[in-house]
Amino acid sequence: MDEEERKLVVRDIFSTYHKTYDLANRVLSLRRDLAWRRAAVRQMRFRADGRLLDVATGTADLAIMAALAFPDIEVEGVDIALPMLEIGRAKVSRRGLGDRIALAPADALELPYPDGCFDVAAIAFGMRNIPDKARALAEMARVTVAGGQVMVLEMSTELARPIRTPYLFYLRRILPAAGKLVAGDDAAYVYLAESIARHPGPEAFAEIMRAAGLAEIAVRRLTWGAAYLHIGTVIRPAPAARAAP
Numbered sequence: 614m615d616e617e618e619r620k621l622v623v624r625d626i627f628s629t630y631h632k633t634y635d636l637a638n639r640v641l642s643l644r645r646d647l648a649w650r651r652a653a654v655r656q657m658r659f660r661a662d663g664r665l666l667d668v669a670t671g672t673a674d675l676a677i678m679a680a681l682a683f684p685d686i687e688v689e690g691v692d693i694a695l696p697m698l699e700i701g702r703a704k705v706s707r708r709g710l711g712d713r714i715a716l717a718p719a720d721a722l723e724l725p726y727p728d729g730c731f732d733v734a735a736i737a738f739g740m741r742n743i744p745d746k747a748r749a750l751a752e753m754a755r756v757t758v759a760g761g762q763v764m765v766l767e768m769s770t771e772l773a774r775p776i777r778t779p780y781l782f783y784l785r786r787i788l789p790a791a792g793k794l795v796a797g798d799d800a801a802y803v804y805l806a807e808s809i810a811r812h813p814g815p816e817a818f819a820e821i822m823r824a825a826g827l828a829e830i831a832v833r834r835l836t837w838g839a840a841y842l843h844i845g846t847v848i849r850p851a852p853a854a855r856a857a858p
C-alpha cells in the first residue's frame with residue numbers, strides 16, 4: 614500500500630468511527646487520554662496572544678483543553694477526516710470557543726500555513742497514523758517560530774516490564790473482541806493495536822525528531838509508558854553573513 618492509499622484507509626477509519634471515537638477513547642484508555650493531553654498542555658509555552666496548531670485534531674480535545682488553559686491564545690486545528698472535524702466544531706461551539714478555535718481540513722504533510730506563525734505545533738495520538746513522520750515533523754517545525762515547541766503525544770507499547778505482557782494481551786486480544794461485541798466490528802480495534810505496536814519506541818522517535826532538525830528533545834513517560842510526550846525546540850540556522858562589498 615503506498616502512502617496515498619494508506620492515508621485514505623486511515624481517513625475512512627476515522628470517518629466511520631467518529632461518533633464513538635470520544636467514548637471509545639475514554640473507556641479504552643481508562644480516561645488516561647485526558648490526563649495525557651493535560652500533561653502536554655501543561656508544558657506549552659506561548660508569547661502574549663500566542664497561537665497553537667493542533668495537527669490531526671480529530672474531535673478537537675487538545676485544542677479545546679489548550680484554549681481553556683490559556684485564555685489569550687488562538688488555536689487552529691487540522692485533520693483529514695471531515696466527520697471528526699464536524700464533531701469537533703460542535704464541541705467547540707458548545708463551549709463558546711468558536712471565536713478562538715478554527716478547525717479546517719488539511720493534511721499534516723502539507724500544512725496550509727506560512728513559516729513561523731505558531732508558538733506551539735502539537736499532535737496528540739495522530740503521529741502513529743502518519744507513515745512519513747520525518748516530513749510531518751518538518752512541516753510542524755516549519756510553521757512554528759524559532760524557539761517554539763513541537764509536541765508529539767502518542768501511545769506506546771514500551772511499558773514497564775511487569776505490565777507490558779498483560780497490556781499487549783489487552784490491546785491485541787481483549788480490545789478487538791470487545792469492539793466486535795459492542796460495535797459489531799473489530800477492524801478499527803485491530804488497526805488501533807497494530808498502529809500502536811508499529812509506532813517507534815521513545816528513543817527511536819526522539820532520534821527522528823533530531824533528524825528533522827528539532828533540538829533539546831525532552832521525553833516524558835506517562836502512565837508507566839502507555840504513552841509518551843516528546844517536546845522539541847525549533848531552531849533556525851542563522852542567515853548567512855553578507856560578504857562585504
Ligand SMILES: C[S@@+](CC[C@H](N)C(=O)[O-])C[C@H]1O[C@@H](n2cnc3c(N)ncnc32)[C@H](O)[C@@H]1O
Pocket residue numbers: 620623624627638668669670671672673674675691692693694697719720721722736737738739742743
Ligand atoms: C486517534 S485520532 C486523534 C485525534 C485527536 N488528536 C485526539 O487527541 O483525540 C487520529 C486523527 O489523526 C487524523 N489523521 C491521520 N492522518 C492524518 C494526516 N495525514 N493529516 C491530518 N490528520 C490525520 C485522523 O483523521 C484522526 O482524526
